[in-house]
Amino acid sequence: MDEREWLAQRFEADRPRLRAVAYRMLGSLNESEDAVQEAWLRLQRSDAGEVENLSGWLTTVVARVCLDMLRTRTSRREQPLDGRIPDPVVDATDGIDPEHEALLADAVGLALLVVLDTLAPVERLAFVLHDMFAVPFDEIAPLVDRTPAAARQLASRARRRVRGTEPLPETDLPRQRAVVDAFLAAARGGDFDALISLLAPDIVLRVDSGAVPVGTSREIHGSAAVAGQALTFARHASASASVPVLVNGAAGVLSLVDGKPRSLLSFTVRDGQVTRIDILADQARIARLDLASFIADRPES
Structure with missing residues (x-):
């Protein structure tokens, strides 16, 4: 197996998790796919042999791409806070499609995504990566140009907003x-x-x-x-x-x-x-x- 084939297999194994990160960051299915594809292109241009934790590297790349997309969205004011419902994931009543399982883990409903849309881009990144994907703050800090302590505060502010706005829904x-x-x-x-x-x-x-x-x-x-x-x-x-x-x-x-x-x-x-x-x-x-x-x-x- 050559290096490109090996990289492709590793990337496909991580794709569901990367799509889940991007969907929580962007609330858009199409943009999420674009962010994941951009991570694949960057992986191909990188020296993967020097990367110790490829899954972690890919996660941070997708997060950085999503952060840039959110900042562009905000600066252009293309999507005002009260102007858009995030993209829904639709399934039959007899069960969730296996391809959607990672996207919807942790009860990622539309109501939660609407709340996430009210967060500043850096708050959203810190909250999503840490609270939903257990990424340490010392790895989040460089992505938001903050210290680990400041990144922790970003996630804490976001967490208070999320918990204070949407009580836990019925799960039955x-x-x-x-x-x-x-x-x-x-x-x-x-x-x-x-x-x-x-x-x-x-x-x-x-x-x-x-x-x-x-x-x-x-x-x-x-x-x-x-x-x-x-x-x-x-x-x-x-x-x-x-x-x-x-x-x-x-x-x-x-x-x-x-x-x-x-x-x-x-x-x-x-x-x-x-x-x-x-x-x-x-x-x-x-x-x-x-x-x-x-x-x-x-x-x-």
């Missing part, structure tokens, strides 16, 4: 699905009181419609406002159908209109109530998702 999928199904039934039946009972008082509904030029996001707060919005949508969605799916490992719904994907809903459930609904309705991004199998598998009504 059947219980999640029961709540989501009850929510959909109440919306279709026009039962406002039932909706109120299923929604947390401080629920947040976020809709990313992807309007030109930078995308728009609408947030609605409070159970009464969200229930009203759900009833309004249900009244105008007589031609729609709902397909149960998993969105980042949690109960979700793919909404179809005339048999075509129109929106993707992700639900965060805690203590038997919906605490957050994230709706991706950007038609360009919906079209890029691999959703054909969910539509093909839908039973005829």
Whole structure:
């Protein structure tokens, strides 16, 4: 086996972990693939024989590439904090695709990725690498041009933001699905009181419609406002159908209109109530998702 073949095999073995790092850093599936590919190109140009810990080296390369991408994104203001829902990972209700397992380890739901988007790039890097991938601070410090102690403080600030914003969601999928199904039934039946009972008082509904030029996001707060919005949508969605799916490992719904994907809903459930609904309705991004199998598998009504 020559060196290039050996490197390729080693890189492929690390690819799932590298994609997971990039997805947590960027919240974008396409950009994550770009970051991982850039790490492969840099590996080919390097003297790999001088690298003692190749997996660690690749992780830091991907993190550095992602940090540069985040800084560019911020400086160009291409994605305002309230303007985008991160890319969802969609699976069938009978289980997560093996290729998605590393991406979704540690319960990386859309709600968590939305919070990560509010962090400064260096805070996000420190938190992701240390708290999610156990990278020591003395290895993180050079990436953010800080001392190890300062890198630790970056991760600590990020950790407080994450913990203070999003309480741990329900992890029991059947219980999640029961709540989501009850929510959909109440919306279709026009039962406002039932909706109120299923929604947390401080629920947040976020809709990313992807309007030109930078995308728009609408947030609605409070159970009464969200229930009203759900009833309004249900009244105008007589031609729609709902397909149960998993969105980042949690109960979700793919909404179809005339048999075509129109929106993707992700639900965060805690203590038997919906605490957050994230709706991706950007038609360009919906079209890029691999959703054909969910539509093909839908039973005829």
